[in-house]
Amino acid sequence: MKQTTREWQQLDASHHLHPFTDFQALNKKGSRIITKAEGVYLEDSDGRRILDGMAGLWCVNLGYGRQELVDAATKQMQQLPYYNLFFQTSHPPAAELATLLAEITPPHLNHVFFTGSGSECNDTVLRMVRHYWASKGQPDKQVIISRHNAYHGSTVAGASLGGMKGMHAQGGLPIPGIVHIDQPYHFGEGEGMSAHEFGLARARQLEEKILELGVDKVAAFIGEPIQGAGGVIIPPDSYWPEIQRICDKYGILLIADEVICGFGRTGHWFASEGFGIKPDLMCLAKGITSGYLPMGAVMVGDRVARVLVEEGGEFNHGFTYSGHPVACAVAIANIQLMQSESIVKRVHDSIGPYLQRRWSELADHPLVGETRGKGLVAALEIVQDKQTKRRFPAELHAGMTCREFCFNNGLVMRAVGDTMIISPPLVITEEQVDELVKLARLSLDLTAAKLQE
Numbered sequence: 001m002k003q004t005t006r007e008w009q010q011l012d013a014s015h016h017l018h019p020f021t022d023f024q025a026l027n028k029k030g031s032r033i034i035t036k037a038e039g040v041y042l043e044d045s046d047g048r049r050i051l052d053g054m055a056g057l058w059c060v061n062l063g064y065g066r067q068e069l070v071d072a073a074t075k076q077m078q079q080l081p082y083y084n085l086f087f088q089t090s091h092p093p094a095a096e097l098a099t100l101l102a103e104i105t106p107p108h109l110n111h112v113f114f115t116g117s118g119s120e121c122n123d124t125v126l127r128m129v130r131h132y133w134a135s136k137g138q139p140d141k142q143v144i145i146s147r148h149n150a151y152h153g154s155t156v157a158g159a160s161l162g163g164m165k166g167m168h169a170q171g172g173l174p175i176p177g178i179v180h181i182d183q184p185y186h187f188g189e190g191e192g193m194s195a196h197e198f199g200l201a202r203a204r205q206l207e208e209k210i211l212e213l214g215v216d217k218v219a220a221f222i223g224e225p226i227q228g229a230g231g232v233i234i235p236p237d238s239y240w241p242e243i244q245r246i247c248d249k250y251g252i253l254l255i256a257d258e259v260i261c262g263f264g265r266t267g268h269w270f271a272s273e274g275f276g277i278k279p280d281l282m283c284l285a286k287g288i289t290s291g292y293l294p295m296g297a298v299m300v301g302d303r304v305a306r307v308l309v310e311e312g313g314e315f316n317h318g319f320t321y322s323g324h325p326v327a328c329a330v331a332i333a334n335i336q337l338m339q340s341e342s343i344v345k346r347v348h349d350s351i352g353p354y355l356q357r358r359w360s361e362l363a364d365h366p367l368v369g370e371t372r373g374k375g376l377v378a379a380l381e382i383v384q385d386k387q388t389k390r391r392f393p394a395e396l397h398a399g400m401t402c403r404e405f406c407f408n409n410g411l412v413m414r415a416v417g418d419t420m421i422i423s424p425p426l427v428i429t430e431e432q433v434d435e436l437v438k439l440a441r442l443s444l445d446l447t448a449a450k451l452q453e
């Protein structure tokens, strides 16, 4: 079906409702048609090459065009394209991937519940932790505490666990039994406190909330080690150890949502290791298959797995595509490539520090109030005044303006409000990091000129 860009755009506008999109605005503008990709580069229907600074949606960790992943999918598709895990059946890819995940995740995480996405992971953990406490004779321990501006997906439970007002406003969310405390966003909400004291203050809101609700009502706390879609909110070092201490003190379960942070993104296989926390449950998706096929997995810690296995009876939950065999085969090949190419070590020891060093040079730009990052995820804050950190008036849409300049200059950067984000494939080279930073600086220059018009 060879079409011109305009023809693709017309078909798309006539029939396709995009996620998180103002449909009318996009139809006026016309969608950008991405037709192929290789390494860290996309190509659009006009042949333009674009450096994918977002690895798709934080997920194409091994980059595009990895033939090993295509071969793994083809082989499994030919062998067994689908079978389910419901009828007391399993298949080799599911058993092999579960074993591999138990090996590469922290030592107390030895059981896997497969899903089809990150949102489905979070729906799973909500039901799982409530079932866990009910199985222990404490059915009233139902509440899950999350954070404002968290992102945990778009299903009803995922969006409710998330803390995004715009999502809660559509569909009558959050559902009961989910409450939110403030996020550890020092740049935006630090109120003049040092990072250390701010991290403790925000973590201690968890203890206040537990005591307000009653320990006998609280099932778990959920958090992204680094909040991704909320704007790459990297908590102060004092934050996570205090959260862990409070969870341990009151015996509530700790859920780490590593859909973005997992699989090497922060320079560790899993960010929980880097932040020194020991989650009872860990949600994984995105990088598990480098985005080549949809997959999610909930890692279940021994404390929870023992109760579910020995006392839980049948856990009435699961999905048609839980542990899809082809997705499992691609995930196995993906993880094995990460191991054989020492991807995580390279992020931790070389390309991660290199990117963070080059990225931090942008802090001298007149528009930039702060740069921050860890491993191969980074952000910068666009401000009108560097000293006071005053933002531009919202109606100027500084972030979206910068994002458009990026695209037009051949770079994908994500804008969350006036925070610009990068999360490139983990295989990016130093030369490509240089190109990314150069294009980012050019886009900031163009944005500054536009905002001063």
Ligand SMILES: Cc1ncc(COP(=O)(O)O)c(CNc2cccc(C(=O)O)c2)c1O
Binding pocket: 057, 117, 118, 119, 120, 122, 151, 152, 153, 154, 224, 228, 229, 257, 258, 259, 260, 285, 286, 414
């Ligand atoms: C931490 C976290 N948890 C759960 C999900 C949901 O995963 P699924 O999408 O596979 O159901 C996510 C997904 N994160 C996500 C998804 C789509 C867009 C963006 C963005 O930053 O624009 C971020 C996520 O970042």
